[in-house]
Each structure stands twice: as C-alpha cells, then as structure tokens.
Amino acid sequence: MTMDRRSLLKGVAAAGAGAAVTALPLEASTPKPEIPADAFGMLYDATLCIGCRACVTACKEANAMPGNLYNPPEDLSGDTKNIIKVWHRDQADQSYMKAQCMHCLDPACVRACMIGSFQKREFGIVTWDPTKCIGCRYCQVACPFTIPKFQWEKAMPKIVKCELCNHRINDETGKPMPACCEVCPKEAVISGDYRELLAEAQRRIDEHPERYYPAGAPKIYGAEDGGGTQVLYLAGVDFENLGLPDLGSEPAGISAATIQHTIYKGFVAPVALYGILGAVMWRNRRSGKEEE
Amino acid sequence: MARRDLWETPSMEPVGEGVDRRDFTKVCLMAAAAVGLSNSAGLKMAEAAEQGLKPSVIWLHFQECTGCTESLLRTSAPGLAELILDLISLDYHETLFAAAGHQIEEVLHQTMEANAGKYILVVEGAIPTKDGGIYCQIAGRTAMDILQDVASKAGAIISIGSCASWGGIPSAAPNPTGAVGAPEILPDKTIVTIPGCPANPYNFLGTVLQYATFGTLPALDDKGRPMFAYGRTIHEHCPRRAHFDAGRFARVYGDEGHRLGYCLYALGCKGPETHANCSVAHFNEIPGAWPIGIGHPCFGCTEQGVGFTKFVHEAATLPDGAHPPIEPEHGPTNAGWYGVAGLAAGAVIGAGMMASKKIADAGEEESS
Numbered sequence: 001m002t003m004d005r006r007s008l009l010k011g012v013a014a015a016g017a018g019a020a021v022t023a024l025p026l027e028a029s030t031p032k033p034e035i036p037a038d039a040f041g042m043l044y045d046a047t048l049c050i051g052c053r054a055c056v057t058a059c060k061e062a063n064a065m066p067g068n069l070y071n072p073p074e075d076l077s078g079d080t081k082n083i084i085k086v087w088h089r090d091q092a093d094q095s096y097m098k099a100q101c102m103h104c105l106d107p108a109c110v111r112a113c114m115i116g117s118f119q120k121r122e123f124g125i126v127t128w129d130p131t132k133c134i135g136c137r138y139c140q141v142a143c144p145f146t147i148p149k150f151q152w153e154k155a156m157p158k159i160v161k162c163e164l165c166n167h168r169i170n171d172e173t174g175k176p177m178p179a180c181c182e183v184c185p186k187e188a189v190i191s192g193d194y195r196e197l198l199a200e201a202q203r204r205i206d207e208h209p210e211r212y213y214p215a216g217a218p219k220i221y222g223a224e225d226g227g228g229t230q231v232l233y234l235a236g237v238d239f240e241n242l243g244l245p246d247l248g249s250e251p252a253g254i255s256a257a258t259i260q261h262t263i264y265k266g267f268v269a270p271v272a273l274y275g276i277l278g279a280v281m282w283r284n285r286r287s288g289k290e291e292e
Numbered sequence: 293m294a295r296r297d298l299w300e301t302p303s304m305e306p307v308g309e310g311v312d313r314r315d316f317t318k319v320c321l322m323a324a325a326a327v328g329l330s331n332s333a334g335l336k337m338a339e340a341a342e343q344g345l346k347p348s349v350i351w352l353h354f355q356e357c358t359g360c361t362e363s364l365l366r367t368s369a370p371g372l373a374e375l376i377l378d379l380i381s382l383d384y385h386e387t388l389f390a391a392a393g394h395q396i397e398e399v400l401h402q403t404m405e406a407n408a409g410k411y412i413l414v415v416e417g418a419i420p421t422k423d424g425g426i427y428c429q430i431a432g433r434t435a436m437d438i439l440q441d442v443a444s445k446a447g448a449i450i451s452i453g454s455c456a457s458w459g460g461i462p463s464a465a466p467n468p469t470g471a472v473g474a475p476e477i478l479p480d481k482t483i484v485t486i487p488g489c490p491a492n493p494y495n496f497l498g499t500v501l502q503y504a505t506f507g508t509l510p511a512l513d514d515k516g517r518p519m520f521a522y523g524r525t526i527h528e529h530c531p532r533r534a535h536f537d538a539g540r541f542a543r544v545y546g547d548e549g550h551r552l553g554y555c556l557y558a559l560g561c562k563g564p565e566t567h568a569n570c571s572v573a574h575f576n577e578i579p580g581a582w583p584i585g586i587g588h589p590c591f592g593c594t595e596q597g598v599g600f601t602k603f604v605h606e607a608a609t610l611p612d613g614a615h616p617p618i619e620p621e622h623g624p625t626n627a628g629w630y631g632v633a634g635l636a637a638g639a640v641i642g643a644g645m646m647a648s649k650k651i652a653d654a655g656e657e658e659s660s
Binding site for chain 1: 536537538539540541542543555557558559607609610614615616617618619644645648649651652653
C-alpha cells in the first residue's frame with residue numbers, strides 16, 4: 001500500500017469539517033414545518049376498516065409489485081408498499097392498521113439523505129430519486145415509522161415506499177389517485193387535499209366522539225405528531241398499539257438531524273475515533289521499531 | 293339419479309308401498325350416498341329396515357316457523373315418503389300427523405312406552421323459559437315439561453335448526469319469552485345440534501340414518517354439532533374465496549364486482565366466523581341454492597352470537613392469523629445470532645487494526 005498516512009488523515013479531516021459545516025445551519029431551522037400549498041394526503045379511519053386487504057392488492061397492481069395474496073405479505077418489504085395489519089387484545093377489542101409512508105411535513109428520511117435522493121416534491125409527496133441514490137439506507141434508519149424498505153435480494157436494488165401513486169394523475173383534477181383509496185369498499189381510507197382531510201377528520205370526531213381514541217378528547221394522529229404528516233389516522237385504540245409511536249410535536253426531521261448533529265457536535269466524536277486509531281498505529285509502529 | 297329428476301317436484305306418491313326388494317335397496321343406497329355414508333351402510337340400512345328395525349322418531353315442535361320441516365319435506369334422496377315410510381318410523385310429528393287432539397297425545401305416550409330408551413327425539417324450535425315457560429304450551433303442558441319428559445326416555449336427541457340448537461330467532465334481542473335451545477334445558481344429555489335456518493336437511497338425514505343403521509352418533513364438536521358438517525367455516529370452502537384472497541370485493545349490491553361474483557365480505561358476509569357446510573352441500577340438490585350462491589352475504593344463521601345478533605352489513609370477525617401483527621417477527625433474533633454478529637464485529641475491528649498497522653508500516657518504509 002502506497003497511501004501516505006498524512007494525506008489520508010488530511011482527507012478525512014477535510015470531509016469531517018465539511019460535514020460539520022453543512023450540518024450547522026440545519027439545527028437552526030424552524031420547529032414548525034411549513035405545509036406545502038398543494039399538500040396531498042390520505043386519511044385512514046381504523047374504526048371503518050374491515051381488514052379486507054383490497055388496498056394491498058390494488059397497491060401491488062398499481063405499482064407493478066410482484067407477489068400475490070395467496071401467500072400474503074407479512075410486512076412492508078421490497079415488493080410491498082402498503083399493508084393491513086391487526087392489533088388485538090381479544091376478538092372483541094381489536095383494530096386494523098394500514099401501514100405505508102406517512103409523508104411527513106418535515107421528513108427524517110429527507111434530512112438523513114446525504115445526497116438529496118429523498119425530497120419532498122410535488123403535492124408534498126416524499127419521493128425517492130433512483131438516479132441519485134447511493135444505497136446507504138440512512139433513510140431506513142432515520143424513519144421513525146420504519147417505512148422505507150430495501151430490495152435486499154436484487155442485484156440493482158431500489159428503496160421502496162409509498163409515493164401516494166404520484167404516477168397515477170387524474171386528468172381532470174390534476175391530482176394523484178392512490179389506488180388503495182379507490183378500491184376501499186368502506187371508504188376507510190380516503191385521499192385528497194391535506195387541509196380538507198384535516199377538516200374531514202375533525203368533522204368525524206365531532207360527529208362520533210365516542211368512537212375515537214382517546215375517549216373525551218379524540219386525536220387525529222398526524223395533525224401534530226412528528227411535526228405533522230400528510231397521512232392522517234383516526235382510531236378507536238391507542239395509536240401506539242397500532243405501531244404509531246408517540247413522537248411529540250417535534251418535527252421528525254429535526255429529531256433525526258439533532259441525533260446526527262449531536263454525534264458530530266464540535267467534531268469531538270470523529271476526532272476521538274481517529275485519535276484512537278492513530279494511537280493504535282503509533283503503538284504498532286513503536287513495537288515494530290523495538291523489535292529491530 | 294338422472295339430472296332431470298333434480299328439477300322435478302319430488303313425487304308425494306308413497307313409493308314405499310309395494311316396491312320390490314331391489315328398488316328398496318336402491319333407495320337405501322341412494323340415501324346413504326346422499327348423506328356421505330358408504331354403500332355397505334346403505335345395504336345395512338336396507339337389511340335393518342326389512343327386519344322391521346326402523347327407528348321410532350318423535351318430533352317435537354316448539355317456538356319456530358317449521359322451516360326445518362319444510363326443507364326436509366323437499367329432500368329427494370331419499371324423498372320424504374321413502375324416509376318416513378321405509379327408513380324410519382315417524383310416530384309423532386305435529387305438522388305431518390293426520391290425527392289430532394287426545395288421539396295423537398295417546399300415540400305420543402304409547403310410542404314412548406313401547407320404544408323407551410330407543411326412540412330418536414327430534415326437537416324443532418326454541419323453548420321459552422320466562423314466566424315458567426307459559427309462552428308455548430301443548431295439551432296443557434309447557435314446552436319445558438314436554439321436552440324434559442320425552443327426553444328422559446329417548447335413545448338419542450337431535451336439535452334441528454338454530455332455534456332448537458341455541459335459541460335462534462326467538463332468542464334474538466330483546467328475547468321477550470326467554471327462549472333457549474334444547475341443550476340449555478337438558479344440560480346432562482348428549483344432544484346433537486344441527487343448527488341452520490333452516491338446517492340443511494342432509495346434515496339431519498346423515499345423523500338420523502347413521503343412528504338408525506349403526507346405533508352410533510357422528511363425531512361432535514364442543515357445541516354438539518356433527519364434525520362432518522360443522523367442522524369448518526363457510527369461508528374455508530367458499531367458492532368465492534379466491535376473490536377474498538386476491539382482494540376483489542363487491543362493494544355495493546349490483547355493482548360490477550357483485551355481478552362478476554366477487555367476494556361478499558365487504559357487504560357483511562359472516563362466512564369467516566360461521567361454521568357450516570353450506571358452501572359444499574347446497575340446499576335440496578339445487579346447484580347454487582344457498583345465500584352466497586345467489587349473491588347474498590352469509591348472515592351466520594348457524595352460529596350463536598352471529599345469526600340474528602349481528603347486522604347483515606356488519607363486518608365479520610376474521611380468524612386469527614388472517615393478518616400479520618403490528619410488529620411481525622423478522623428472521624432469527626436469538627442469542628446465537630447475537631453471538632454470530634459479535635464475532636463478525638470483532639473480525640471487522642481486528643481487520644481494521646491490522647489495516648492500520650499495514651498503513652503505519654507502509655509509511656515507515658516510505659520514510660526510511
């Protein structure tokens with residue numbers, strides 16, 4: 001090996017400094033994310049869902065995903081963007097749950113994506129750009145809902161997650177037509193303008209406050225959680241039972257950025273790491289000299 | 293049986309009269325085949341009947357619509373005439389007997405005495421218990437009294453229909469007469485329950501003919517239902533099941549999916565929680581003659597707590613395991629795998645140290 005030790009250390013230091021500089025302005029960003037003017041989303045009402053999985057099939061068809069339901073998927077995966085799961089304490093006390101990308105207003109995946117492959121693009125839809133992705137899968141680690149999936153079995157893998165059927169644009173309205181919302185027989189999942197969906201969710205709560213969780217003051221999950229998500233949930237049971245974590249109102253993107261920035265704060269951790277490596281090298285070198 | 297016979301109104305002529313041995317054996321074989329017994333069972337049935345060993349049957353009606361009897365009247369293999377004239381001896385049946393009043397009451401008592409411990413008691417209809425059971429009385433006795441009395445000397449007891457099995461329609465909320473099924477009145481007896489509204493007559497015939505021929509009862513589940521008919525749910529053998537699995541549903545009555553014969557689950561089909569064999573044994577040999585066959589969701593008539601309890605449009609409870617849990621288990625996560633991961637991490641660290649040593653050595657060589 002002919003690499004000069006000095007040049008290696010220099011390169012690493014430069015890269016680290018660059019990261020620290022680019023990271024700094026992020027921490028100062030506003031805690032209340034902006035809602036895109038054309039924000040499009042979905043509203044899933046778990047109290048209406050009957051678990052038929054028509055949406056799972058429709059999603060696979062609309063996105064040309066392989067697999068059939070005679071061998072139904074167990075979880076989101078490299079060929080499943082949308083899934084119906086069940087939580088139950090007993091037969092009477094149960095709830096279905098539709099899992100797919102939440103399209104956060106301040107997405108952690110976008111913050112974590114070092115190369116800008118993940119972006120909030122048209123309609124506020126969080127999309128993945130295959131031409132930029134380098135396959136680091138930081139998005140998978142960053143997402144608080146563990147939504148992005150990686151095609152582990154493929155030679156040319158992709159990151160797979162719901163993109164709100166942004167390839168199916170309605171000619172008349174000019175808006176996406178999520179396949180899952182089209183086929184739902186109970187209208188348990190509907191799509192539309194984000195602000196209208198918020199109003200609709202509130203209307204349902206006002207109409208049947210007894211139906212929704214928590215009793216007394218029903219909540220729209222996603223109105224505030226993680227800084228707000230463009231996919232909203234109503235349910236009759238605790239959202240945490242449905243795999244929707246209690247994120248508080250801090251934007252998910254800020255949380256992810258804070259973790260990363262804490263690690264790199266003052267550049268202490270990288271310097272310490274390379275310091276240890278340097279010490280090991282120095283020790284090895286000295287013991288080599290002694291042998292001579 | 294010739295195909296055209298399926299569509300003809302079953303003859304009500306008493307074919308049992310004057311038939312020769314050959315024809316009679318044929319009837320028995322057909323009866324055995326129709327209810328899923330083997331040919332040898334049919335022959336044994338014929339032998340037993342020839343020797344005059346026809347089992348005596350007492351049929352009691354309580355709170356019900358007689359729909360179970362009506363559907364039994366329309367069976368054709370065996371037809372009703374063969375059944376009651378050749379295969380069993382129907383000694384007391386309030387819908388079918390010709391006599392009335394004191395005369396028939398006398399027959400009931402005579403039959404009970406003559407066949408004590410051997411006769412088959414068939415119960416059709418729920419039994420009212422409220423206010424001392426006064427809401428259903430025959431010959432001055434309450435249904436509870438009659439059932440206790442006749443059951444005490446019966447060889448076998450069969451509850452036909454949901455009413456007699458668990459209460460059925462009369463027990464639906466608010467249940468003004470306190471109606472219950474026969475098993476609740478006779479908790480100590482083995483009662484074969486053939487729920488359904490009406491019960492599929494072949495499930496009843498199979499049970500009766502097995503008892504008549506072999507003196508045994510079919511294997512029963514914890515609710516007294518014969519396993520051969522009620523061992524599985526409608527959903528498990530539904531001809532529309534593939535549409536359920538593939539996520540193709542009729543969304544409203546008359547829509548495209550409904551016309552194409554898609555799954556009726558979203559319209560409230562109770563098939564996933566209803567135990568019965570309707571999906572494989574259609575009613576009275578008319579292909580497709582059962583609710584789902586004609587495009588209506590199963591409403592769970594055989595199942596207590598479903599039929600006449602849940603609304604037709606209400607979604608059924610799917611069985612456990614139909615959906616993945618919120619956090620499915622992913623691959624092996626036991627201690628052994630953590631050990632393997634630890635070894636791999638150690639190898640990486642070791643390799644890193646060696647690499648750093650090599651870089652250091654290389655630097656040394658260059659500088660020297």
